[in-house]
Amino acid sequence: MPDDDRRAKLERLREQGVDPFPHAFPGVQPSASVHAAHDDLEDGGETDVDYRVAGRLAARRGHGGSAFLDVVDRSGRIQIQARRDVLGEEPFDRLVSLDLGDIVGIDGTAFSSRRGELTLRATDWTLLAKSLAPPPDKFHGLEDTETRYRRRELDLIANEETRELFILRSRVVAAVRRWLDDRGFLEVETPVLQPLYGGGHARPFTTHHNSLGRDLYLRIATELYLKRLIVGGLERVYEIGKDFRNEGLSPKHNPEFTVLEFYEAYADYVDIATKLEELVSFVAAEIGYGGEIDFSPPWRRVSLRDAIEEATGVDVLAHRDRDALVTAAAQRGIDLAPGDTWPQLVDELLSKHVERELHDPTFIVDYPVELSPLAKTHRSQPGLVERFECFAGGMEFANAFTELNDPDEQRARFEEQRRYTAEGDDQAQPYDEDFVRALEQGMPPTGGIGVGIDRLVMLLSGRRSIREVVLFPAMR
């Protein structure tokens, strides 16, 4: 058993007075900085520059009196040369008999091998943590999808692309924050545990607060609280956080997912669209995006009605109730579920016939009021609201509107949602009196948006499954 071998080594080390789990190792430099300083060294060239690096032992090539070791840290990989004549008998033998996966600290002098690989000739070394479990295959890495998701630490150890992907994700989020911070947006935190959920079309998770003796919901969106902050005069706010939706898993859906929402007073959905173009193209440039999607502004804008009519021949606005729409679609050879509400049917036409064809970023604008209970009525087109969803790579990744700020109309919209609930839509939005009361205080004209960060990372990294871009995706 390999584990037994490793445990036997652990005991042997302890008997030799070596602490296999020391407390710290100060002064470590990233391996990439060693490469940056010396990668122009000629083949076989020597330096007298010493470095201290640390990381996981990933490979070993022994040659009797010398050996080459590969040490991996977050910034990359660096080759270590161990020599008996440099280190001395015992330190050399112990270094060379470490297990792959052990964490080591290396002090060494930079030089270039005969074949031109930058290498540290170890002058001293320290075991920093013993690894008791064998690592994945050093060449093939870890390929089993299930193990990669369930044991992401192994994926990160074995697969450099995974490490780079999650570093990329972090850079995406950092760039988003930088862009918003630079434009006067204030980052805020609103409740995850909510007495009433709202701001989205979804089923919630329910939990229970023991000492309050009441049920609470995990938020499905941050929208209503953020708009209350606009009422409060914070003018430009944003939140990046997890939302939770109690629905099925798919390549585009994880039950908990990261969303950016931002709201801007005195702006409308046209302003927000421009900001989204700028934000995403900024982030793409910051991370050096070089993929197939053209994020450069301006992005195409097409009305929801035209988009659906182009794809299906059905004019949804000419068939403004459930039965008429089902009939019109049937004449075009499209079966719709007759039990759905009218807004659900429109949403179905959009997601099944339009969404997957939208490769480069596209704004679908001006939605029926029935689909958008929190959006302001369109200034010129009756029956519509000022709303857009943004699509790219065949996937929705953002949703925005000119915010409804008339409290009486908001109340009426919530009442309409109640009717949809009564018609069987279990995702319709509940009546939130606290929110309406806040609107009664007076909310300035406001534009707001939600951007799916996981999906944005999928687009920017070319990944086709949300599970690839979430560190620990939900598994059955």
Added chain:
RNA sequence: GGGCCGUUAGCUCAACUGGUAGAGCAGGAGACUCUUAAUCUCAAGGUUGAAGGUUCGAGUCCUUCACGGCCCA
């Protein structure tokens, strides 16, 4: 929910129409002072996802289940 594919050593994969489960890497012993998927020698490593069934005999065929992947709804 439906269809298809997959699950074999720690990891990556073999095993023909049913006939003693193999290899590489990792791990063990040894050789080797510029290798980089190092090389060479030797030995070891398995409840073939689970449970049933058919058969003289099942990794292989059948049924059910679990988990995963892809596609569809």
